[in-house]
Amino acid sequence: HEDSSGPGEVHLVGTGPGDPGLLTLRAVQLMQTADVVLYDRLVSDDILRLVSPSARMVYVGKHSGFHTRTQDEIHRLLLAFAEAGACVIRLKGGDPYVFGRGGEEVQYLAAKGIQVHAVPGITAAAGICAELGIPMTHRGVATSVRFLTGHARDGGEQELVDSSVAGAADPHTTLVVYMGLQTLPSLQAQLEAHGLPPDVPAVAVERGTTRRQRVCWGSVGQLAGRAQAAGLKSPTLIIIGQPHERVGI
Amino acid sequence: HEDSSGPGEVHLVGTGPGDPGLLTLRAVQLMQTADVVLYDRLVSDDILRLVSPSARMVYVGKHSGFHTRTQDEIHRLLLAFAEAGACVIRLKGGDPYVFGRGGEEVQYLAAKGIQVHAVPGITAAAGICAELGIPMTHRGVATSVRFLTGHARDGGEQELVDSSVAGAADPHTTLVVYMGLQTLPSLQAQLEAHGLPPDVPAVAVERGTTRRQRVCWGSVGQLAGRAQAAGLKSPTLIIIGQPHERVGI
Secondary structure, eight states, X not given: OTTSSSOOEEEEEEOBSSOGGGSBHHHHHHHTTOSEEEEOTTSOHHHHTTSOTTSEEEXXXXXXXXXXXXXXXXXXXXXXXXHTTOOEEEEESBOTTXXXXXHHHHHHHHHTTOEEEEEOOOOHHHHHXXXXXXXXXXTTTBSEEEEEEOSOTTSSOOOOOHHHHHTTOOTTEEEEEETOSTTHHHHHHHHHHTXXXXXSEEEEEESTTSTTOEEEEEEHHHHHHHHHHHXXXXXXXXXXXXXXXXXXX | XXXXXXXXXXXXXXXXSSOGGGSBHHHHHHHTXXXXXXXXXXXXXXXXXXXXXXXXXXXXXXXXXEESSOHHHHHHHHHHHHHTTOOEEEEESBXXXXXXXXXXXXXXXXXXXXXXXXXXXXXXXXXXXXXXXXXXXXXXXXXEEEEEEOSOTTSSOOOOOHHHHHTTOOTTEEEEEETOSTTHHHHHHHHHHTTOOTTXXXXXXXXXXXXXXXXXXXXXXXXXXXXXXXXXXXXXXXXXXXXXXXXXX
């Protein structure tokens, strides 16, 4: 399609937490018709197998502490392929608008006059809670759910901002922390300091919903130690809240 | 399949916000193989058309203020069909574990010895934010997203609990309120009382992602009045936060 007239368009496509059964119909349809596919390490091989064999595949993944492509480079690649007339999809783990930097990509491309659309995906919290039987909300137990990132703004290992943790130490809110493994000891200390009882149930899940899933249960007071002892690695999701103990599954 | 030996199993299946393109592959596969399908009014006709014509369809919807089936009746129906050996699916709008009462159904069935699985769905927040171009998180602008329900615990029109709103009045957290139309004036007043600037951008979306979608934009201070003037009805989702103004789309 790259020789047709006028610029192409870009779709930011959420692919969910890893299990291909959690792809949306729209994601699959776009994967089967795109000219160019940009993907990173959060998109599993089982999902990449569903992309049309005629699509051009471009890896733009980042490894912790070693960026193969900067965000600016990704922006310019998306723009260049779209300006060449291609139908471009940017595959993202989870949902593009939940800690996926989708907003930055949309903002950049829209300012350059490129049509850009987002396709929502099953965010890791939803995929993993369904898998483990943990309701994110539960009547009379958790009336709210909050997604927080454990990463500092620059992607490094800085401490979490204290003010954001203060609001998170609410026993009636299920707290889900993305990319929170490195800052877990600090989060745990801050939640306790803000009054969250240390016996609130918690779980850390590496590569949730994939065949390589590893799960570490424990109270919020125990979790950092147990995750370290088990040697959990990124990507790991942390879920803190009453529902799974009350539901008893 | 109802005559096979042993009890059947139950799948709580999230169907997303309404657009059939947002169904997961697993949801479609279950809809095409189930013996019995329980559904309510939050599942759109476009989605119900994908259910196998040989499945038995059971409507268990609730209308506001008029419960056609109580939650207890739904529990007993799910149990009875499963005990008869059927593969039963309970279709739910959005995600079964985000204000979907999925936890209660799992808890009840698991206690009766029935195998029960949850299939996550695109929650209304994700579907509508993708549709409107509103990132739920955005670097340096919103570092967290929170889903809250506007309904009181008994499903009535009581005031929101003040303590849950206090934590929600954080300008760096995108706030998404489910079923919040009736309590919006009260929420607005409480957010302002807890220090959220009244010019924070907000939007109310009726039947988001469907062909009958209606959208009402305004600052958080204006939204209740505008939603009332436009005559928005349930189901309406409310999104309050900085990202969509900063992204500028």
